[in-house]
Amino acid sequence: MTDGNDAQIAVVVKCWPRLSETFIAQEMAGLEARGLKLVIYSLRLPTDPAIHPVHARVKAPIVYLPEYLKNDPLRVLRAWWKARKLPGYRAARARFLHDLVRDRTPNRIRRFGQGLVLAAEMPAGIKRMYAHFIHTPASATRYAAIMRGLPWSASAHAKDIWTSQEWELRAKLADIDWLITCTQYALGRLKELVSDQTRLRLVYHGLDLANLPMPPAQRSRRDGSDPKDPVVILSVGRRVAKKGYDDLLAALAMLPKDINWRFEHIGAGVLGDSFEHMAEQLGIGDRCVWHGARPQAEVFAAYQRADIFVLASKTADDGDREGMPNVLQEAGYQRMAILSTRSAAIGEFITDGDNGLMADPAAPDQLAAGLEKLARDPDLRARFGMRANEVVRTRFSYEAGVDWIARSLALPAHADLTPQIEIPEARAAE
Template identity: 25%
Template sequence: MPIHLSTPGKTGDVEENCHSRSELAEMGTYLLPSFTAENMDLYLIRSSILEALSKFLRRYQGTILDVGCGKMPYKQLVLQHPDKYVYIGLDIENPRYQADAKPDLYWDGRTMPLEDCSVDCAIATELFEHIPIPENTMREIFRVLKPGGQLFFTVPFLWPLHDLPNDEYRYTPFALERHLRTSGFYNISLKALGGWNASLAQMIGLWARRKPMSDEEREKVSQELFPFYVKLVESDEKPDEFMEGQMITGVQGTASKPLRICYILLHIPVPSETFIITEILALQEVGVDVHTVSLGPSQQCHEDLMAHFKQPVYNLSDKSADSKSEINSLYFAALRLVSKYDILPALAVQAALAAEYVITHSIQHIHSHFASEAALVALLVSKLTGITYSCTAHAYDIFKVDVAGEFNPDRRLKLIVEHAAKFITVSEYNKAHFMALTNGAIADKLEIIHYGMDLSRFNKIERRPSGTVIFLSVGRLVEKKGHEYLLRAFQQVAESCKVHLRIVGEGPLRQSLVALADELGIADKVTFVGAVSSSVVLEEMKRADVFVLHSLTGEDGNREGMPVSIMEACVTGLPVVSTRHAGIPELIVEGESGFLVAEKDSAGFAEAMQSLALSPELREKMGTAGHNIVSENFNILNEAEKLKNIFTSIIVHHNRAASGNASQDTSINLLTVLYANLLKIKNLIKRFLA
């Protein structure tokens, strides 16, 4: 008989939900008892814990602490992937369980022999019901977890008295949530291990296998009840929420140690920066509490994505004169800093307002995108608060000669890099630029985090050839996107092929590009779509056959980083024609997932476009290769996990370092402490008066 586990609304094999058949065989009967009449008491509880824990482990990696590990039955499960996990079993000394297998560490039930912030995840299966004061243990787990670390746990609800006299509680989900929140955890998720049918099956199994009776009687009732037991197990539906009158077998859950990151951005949202929104959503998915501060006004766009932000955008442009007057003390300190670092004085008030937000929301680390005004404000906020900051640099902020009226971009970049805890960029091309700029001095600070694709939104699309081959280009109508050379190449293709070009995006060059299309005699074969939402871009990609982007270096030095539009096209299965520019060759494998030509080479670009226009088979082959490359190497959840680990490492290192920084202005540090305490007093008074 196949082994079945119930899931909400449907039934699935344990092998599909957890591990391969060989891996299951190696785990032994403790983790997964056989689905037989003899195991009616154990099968449901053990298999449901295995399913839940296996799903949890697939999402995380690093050092895993097994609290109350007993005989360490889950050690083998964790170490199935030694490249991902380090296992530590922890328990109090108990000869009853530890004759054959001793834990890696003993503890006294009060203080774990581990440093603060030293483990990535903790698991506590069927533990808390044995702890007289559960919050003491939960607080110790909280202490040793790194910021952003996850706790996985299970507790029984329907189970006989056991391990007497140390069987203390049967928890409801509401009591569990209260204990966890009191212990400092947030982002708490609780789910039932089984619903009504599983509960009845559990009681039948316990009665048949554990009620005192003769062996003959036990064998008889077990065989008679087992078919009904099987039907109950296979038909169980786990409840999606806990309601009045609901019956459950037990509770599984996860809880996070806060990792509060504040993104300081020039604007959010803006049409051309979906990659930042996607990154924030992915960080939320991996357990990071992301706050966003927008220095300038937000634009009406990407409402479908912004609706998933767990924290509202704090827009400094909305702050009234009264609210700005409240930060005078921070403002004067910020003025001293802009003078010290020769930064635009106008950024002082934004830094003071952002610093107030960071203090009041207990932010642990600051991050900015683009090494321009936003990064300079992040630097100032870091100095005002003593909180570390990092920055992701892209393209115009690195290469463009004139940013915000300056004439020496290298000085700005060096200042931001010097004071950042980490400096992140999106390609090897950019990394090489920074290494040259600093003579390799920032090698220990420099990291590469790629733009990533949300594979749940962008799937490979099966395309059938039609009469007209649709070329699609997505990007702002600015010089570095090379639309002039694209139009000239398209003119050559249109002379011999039935084709149409759709250009998505808006920008200052629109009028001149429309005029050029008319001048080239291709106006009837070119559609300027304008700026659209991310969902409309996806629809455009579904209708297209080939993606084209003629990126180049602008007269002002502006270049691409690694165009997100090319990644999105690849994920949907579009072959790509582009240029050997900046980080694009790291994304497109030439001749495999697309064609690359030299910048401003319209003839070469036309030849590549024509090759794809004439061959549906080549389009399909290159599109499939591009989809596989991007799916494997540019998965947004993988990149978010890397970024989370960087943030965590910065915070842990900062917290362990000696208090204060030798270069920090001690008067500003003192001011920050006083200001934070005044804010707390002010908020207490407000709550009291309310």
């Protein structure tokens, strides 16, 4: 690991490393492989018990900003003392005060304080700033970039788009050099908020297939008829409302009694053990296995032993919704039969009846029907799995996406992006 003094790009993330955001680590590793020198700034300390192998491949130094300003007041004070002498400090302070009028929260003050530390502590060789997520990481990045007079870019994905205030999205999009997003669905929303749409780009995450386990040569022939060898239904996702685990558990409870099944879940989140309690109340607790957050090797082992992958996504009450869940592509690459919902951008990957099955969001009866169909028919599962694998390999290019980001990060501010490579686009949701 270097000390960051030779870094060209300051990458700002919410938390590093984080098990649920492999797409960010995958991108960082790809950028380094293309010669970019990075330094990573994290707004939070990590809390996950393990890391994925891809995190270990990233050699950039990591700087943890003060998560709460009160916990490191001397560092914040030293940063202010230095940052106030920067040419862009007054403009950044004016921008912050304008934002504070509309958002009178401790979080707003915290982002400006983190921006002070960012601007004061960045190595002199930094040429550009790049924020992963357009909400809180972009707020700190924006203030620091103004202070330092640097161009900044960002990625936008799901919650950061759909739960941010429109006025703030418009303000950031007006300042930004360029922005990438991972679905046509999200791109359409962002285009409504900006006049210069040439600065917006669709870049699907894709998968770095060279560093993932090969799919199994054959899948099981389980059909739910053997109590000693039940069909294994798997879901991987955070325990948050938009993942629809309440609907999925309700669907599992509706399955016919003659189907023998086991449900496994991987992931952690703010809803804690509420789903275990719900499973017990529904009378299916003894058929459900809750693994919590697990490293990538164990996730892929679960893909390989399971028969059906299900993600029951929906729009949460606060507007939060999916981007392009990487777990769908991972399951597809592993030739799993997939059942998901017509929520947000999922239809950009799954076509009902072609490479998986789709249900309406918040429709447990439809999920139950799909689960029963896949559980009873191993031939159908095999066909869907082969097609899902083909779609991952042919429509979602990880290499082209990282190539575009690397070239764009290396360009000077406000450069014309159009002569660069174009990203192969998967079809939009039907």
